[in-house]
Amino acid sequence: MKRKSGMTAVSALLGLLVATPISAFAEETLTLWTWRKQERPLWEAVSKAMDDVNIKVEVFKGVDYNSRLRLGLQSDNGPDLFQGRPGASFIDQYASAGVITPLPATVDLSGISPATLVAATGSDGKVYGVPFAVQTVQIIYNKSIFEKLNLSEPQTPEQFLAVMKTLKENRVIPLEVPGRAGWALAMMSAGLEAGLSGESMKQIASRQSPFTAEAYQQVADTFASWKPYINPSAAAQDYNGMRANVALGDSAMIIDGLWSTSPLSTIAQTDPSVELGLMPIPGHGGKVYAFADGAYLVNANSAKREAADKLLAFTATKAFAQLFADHVGELSTYAEGIRYQGKYQAEAASFVSQHAQPYLTWKGPFNVQYEEIVGPAYQKFLAGKVDAKGLTQEIENGFQAKNL
């Protein structure tokens, strides 16, 4: 009797030992590296939706991401998939290192908005990944301050100046600018280009005209005319400080990207109850700067290449795009048919469909150089070392020095 129950116990244990590894093999674990923590809920949902794959997301700080990625991709502990920064200047580096390869035929890009494909295209014209997230650069403002002072969204540059004047009289900083973050100044410049100049920037973006041309000079001149309404310690303000200030109500408006409206961003973390409003930068250009924030890429040296490619193909589908819209709260790169339920998404989606600018400077083919030149030039301007004319000359000199 004892022997029989003993044998039963042992066979049950053996059965369990054999069954457990088998069930584990049924699910493949893929790692995805990113700098965007807002992607976590999305990939949890994708893991649930897909039976045979489990995606582990590793988030690194934006500042360290590129360095970590380079190190990881050269070792055995690298990711299976990763998010890449947009533009040929990023893609080329990794393509020449053999870490990414052009997309296989199994990935169907027909549903993706064609304008966003440039984020995943190298200078050889081949597409290496699937673009994600359309971001917009616009004015994000504290709605409660506007309501308190009975202000409505200005539609013209003159109305904008009047609004800023009222805000200043009521001891609120009208526009907060992050002077310490060069890249955020480049973002601001891009937003101003679209709103104040619009289509006339096309010539400058394709480098047929210099930055000292009228299309960009008027951007610099207008920004200079706003100097009395910008935070006095602009040169000392950093990016998160700027976002915290608009959340706290110390400043009314910031020029920032759509990602800052996410519930995981600094603004929501500073004050979860803050009401934000979005508006295009009022100007004669009438456009809103929109771009794809990067691309999902597969590590060509990954041990689980097949599964990774399958997952990449899924990111180009409508089902994934809807999950993206629902869980990340940003705009997906899928062209049509996505329902946006978030407060700010629908508004931003209308900006993109009606007012998107038809060229790219920031986050475009020469993204790296744009940030390296425009950021410090604006810092020089904010420090009072150059005037508006000097600012455009600095930028043009910088591009010339880089043979662009």
Place this chain on the structure above:
Amino acid sequence: MPHAPSPDDYSDDLSAELLRSDVKKTQGLSFRQKEKLQYALLLIPGCLLYGIFNLLPLIGTLVLSFFDWPGIGPATFVGFDNFTKLLTDAYMSDQLWNAFQQTFVFFVICISIFLGLGTTFALLLSWNTAGKSAYKLLFFMPYPLAAVAVAFLGQLIVDVRGPINQLMMHWDLISAPLMFLGEADTALPTIALFQSWQKLGFSIMLILSAILGVRADLLEAAVLDGASRWQCIRHVVFPVLAPAFVLITILTLVDVFNNAEYVLILMGPDAGPYYSTDILGTFQYRTAFGTSGGSGTADLGMAAAIGMVISVLILPATIYLALRNMRNR
């Protein structure tokens, strides 16, 4: 009973000498040789450590400076191109000389505080000052703190909403808050002050131990001869402090020219506002790993070239000081 011949058996020196050398050969290593072998064995661990962690990376950096490598992918050999570009291309050489000037200013501020304030406090601690053990503890406490903690604390103190500005405004000394870290003129000195505050304790201890090493009988003789306190300090104590001063200068020189922790923590690799806090360490970091926007390109070959230039810049000063110190002994 016959015994083996010994040198004492012989009266003439040549035969004695010959026998002595034979005796030596048969008895293994001499004392001298054993002594030298001991020295070598004791030095080997130190040399190995130094070789692996200092020399090898230095040689590696030298080799890397002849290549163009973006951190991933193939590395192309470019010979002296990196150095040529660094020294002649306007974009790079402007940044290099700006960084060098600012590093020098940073160094001067740090060394003035270390030697000036350090000596003053060390002197005060060497006398019968009331509560001097408590002071010693207080002076040395910042030293083991992490640079991140000190930088963060410093930033809070000089912030526009921080205590310095608020107190000055409360006492009507200023009408608008001063942007210590926001103005191009004050940012670098402010950061230099943070670093000096943290590392002052070490200089005080070094100088204090040198002061305490002054021979008491020399001081007594000076006092008996009628020297005042200041004359004692100037003519008896200070000459003895020279080695300590040299050591502090060398350590600070190497630290300021090689490391950039405070600037990187407070201002990031962009070293704002507008490169006014850019020192050689941040210039190298920015070239190696890109700017804070995350889109910057990495150019590790160029960064290695910058590293070699930095070494060349500080090497003469360090060697001169070390030699001078050795000669004075």
